[in-house]
Amino acid sequence: MLDEILKILPTSILNVVAKTGGSNDINEIRLRVGKKVTLIASKIEFEGEYIVTLHDLLEILVRVSKNSIYAIQNEINNGFVVIKGGHRIGVCGEVVLEAGKIKNIKNINSMNIRVARQLVGCADKIMPYIIKNREFTNTLIISPPGCGKTTLLRDIIRQVSNGVERLQLLGKNVGVVDERGEIAAVSQGITNLDVGKRTDIISNVPKYIGMEMLVRSMGIDVIATDEIGNNNDIEAIKYANCSGVGLVFTMHGKDLNDVLKKEGLRELINNNLFRNVIVLSNRRGIGTIENIYNLEENKIGTKVI
Numbered sequence: 001m002l003d004e005i006l007k008i009l010p011t012s013i014l015n016v017v018a019k020t021g022g023s024n025d026i027n028e029i030r031l032r033v034g035k036k037v038t039l040i041a042s043k044i045e046f047e048g049e050y051i052v053t054l055h056d057l058l059e060i061l062v063r064v065s066k067n068s069i070y071a072i073q074n075e076i077n078n079g080f081v082v083i084k085g086g087h088r089i090g091v092c093g094e095v096v097l098e099a100g101k102i103k104n105i106k107n108i109n110s111m112n113i114r115v116a117r118q119l120v121g122c123a124d125k126i127m128p129y130i131i132k133n134r135e136f137t138n139t140l141i142i143s144p145p146g147c148g149k150t151t152l153l154r155d156i157i158r159q160v161s162n163g164v165e166r167l168q169l170l171g172k173n174v175g176v177v178d179e180r181g182e183i184a185a186v187s188q189g190i191t192n193l194d195v196g197k198r199t200d201i202i203s204n205v206p207k208y209i210g211m212e213m214l215v216r217s218m219g220i221d222v223i224a225t226d227e228i229g230n231n232n233d234i235e236a237i238k239y240a241n242c243s244g245v246g247l248v249f250t251m252h253g254k255d256l257n258d259v260l261k262k263e264g265l266r267e268l269i270n271n272n273l274f275r276n277v278i279v280l281s282n283r284r285g286i287g288t289i290e291n292i293y294n295l296e297e298n299k300i301g302t303k304v305i
Helices: 011-020 054-064 069-077 149-162 207-217 231-242 256-260 263-270
Strands: 026-032 036-041 044-051 080-082 088-098 101-114 139-143 174-178 199-203 222-225 246-252 276-281 288-294
Touching: 011 026, 011 036, 011 044, 026 054, 054 069, 054 101, 069 080, 069 101, 139 149, 139 256, 149 174, 149 199, 149 222, 149 246, 149 276, 174 207, 199 207, 207 222, 207 231, 231 246, 231 263, 256 263, 256 276
Parallel strands: 139 246, 139 276, 174 199, 174 222, 222 246
Antiparallel strands: 026 036, 026 101, 036 044, 080 088, 088 101, 276 288
16 A cells, blocks of 8 residues: 555655554544654654754655656646645745746655555445436535545546446446545556446546536546635535536535535525535544535425435
8 A cells, every 4th residue: 555655755754654563544644844753653653863964855846756756846836746646745835926927836844745645346235325216416525624535436437437236327437526535546548447338438627527527528427526615615516516417526525514604505405406415424433424405405404314
């Protein structure tokens, strides 16, 4: 799982990882110049003795870029670099702006290496709620950060794209707007995570722009993206819905009431754009399904589990 990450780490940081004795459980490696290496495994934080240096971060970038940091400059300017395996390296430093746009991030002083894990089949239990009468139904996934909403979304996309034989769903053309590279983890044009055989992905573009592009150009049946919420997203969702495209999205929130507090999203729900709302938490571990609401019964939603 961590092989591609281990290849880019300096020996001093590799030694810290080795001391945990359970590298396959690591979710994040946080590196801050002048601070100790921090590893996150599930809900446990492990602090190594080694103090991170600027040279360590530079060495990682050199290895990721295969000795040409200029080749990954655009990705750095987006705040992260995706490496083989779908792992994402977030960076912080001094941002250089030009005409209101990021021209460069220099003097990088911290990194967050997030381990990509795909849980094939994690959506099995909820697919019967999403697939009704052999058809996909519009779905919204709500959860606080770190509760597995992107992992769940990815598996829904995979299953809808491939088709679900037990529910007699034929495979659909799915368009994914992967603004931050977390859903499909595309790196140098290669999709590192399985999102299905009928899936088209557009990356590194604002969600509302990507949604409109996919609807206009790709002849898709279902559109999917992560963490919707602003007014531009809402308008793009309305456009996609009016075009007859199915919808599956995630957003940050604690529960259905959080959604209903947000005017744009409340409008989408009251206009019956979504049939299902799935609420996640980490109460019994990441990906705990707290509630599934059927929104066809009424405008507030009827809990079905």
